[in-house]
Amino acid sequence: MKKDHPDRVAALETVIAACRICREAPRPNAPPLPHEPRPVAVLSSQARILIAGQAPGLKVHETGITFNDASGNRLRDWLGVDRETFYDRSKFAIVPMGFCFPGYDEKGSDLPPRKECAPTWRQAVIAAMPQVELVLAIGQYAQGWHLGEKRLKSMTETVLNWRAYLGSNAEGPKVLPLPHPSWRNTGWLKKNPWFEEELLPVLKALVRDYTE
């Protein structure tokens, strides 16, 4: 394993915790964040797995605890871990594409991750965690960033191609694309039984290997 580097990670977490870009200096033509920023991300100098999520929902925003909701319960079930293991930062780093709850659209759905966040922070965050060996890229935004041009046209096609990504010899951590564990994807899970039958057993085995 590569050298532990806790100071670098702690320093970055401190700077991110104070970030107010989306409130005070949003990108041109974007409305400011409609509430006080509360970045929620778990960086780690030891974890070999990075959970690359989307953005916090309201419950996560209110509690400051990532995946502290029904989506988190489903994700923990997919990973085969309990809450204690999931929140052990020596085992999992948890870094969404947008660190703050982005608010709701006019239909009451969560807005996408703020576009200011990844360009501002993500390179530095990834560079501060060189020990990561596996990225779980949850949803289209994380897949777009972590797979780049290798992402396919739709989230379904991308997740279906999971074996190719895992088997890739590219440098850097392996990337396993996953759908978002939100209740909104319950229909998707029913339509794509291969996900639970074929991908999840491999995911659970990888998690066991990388968290021992």
Ligand code: SF4
């Ligand atoms: S979403 Fe990211 S860039 Fe925007 S205020 Fe929060 S931490 Fe800063």
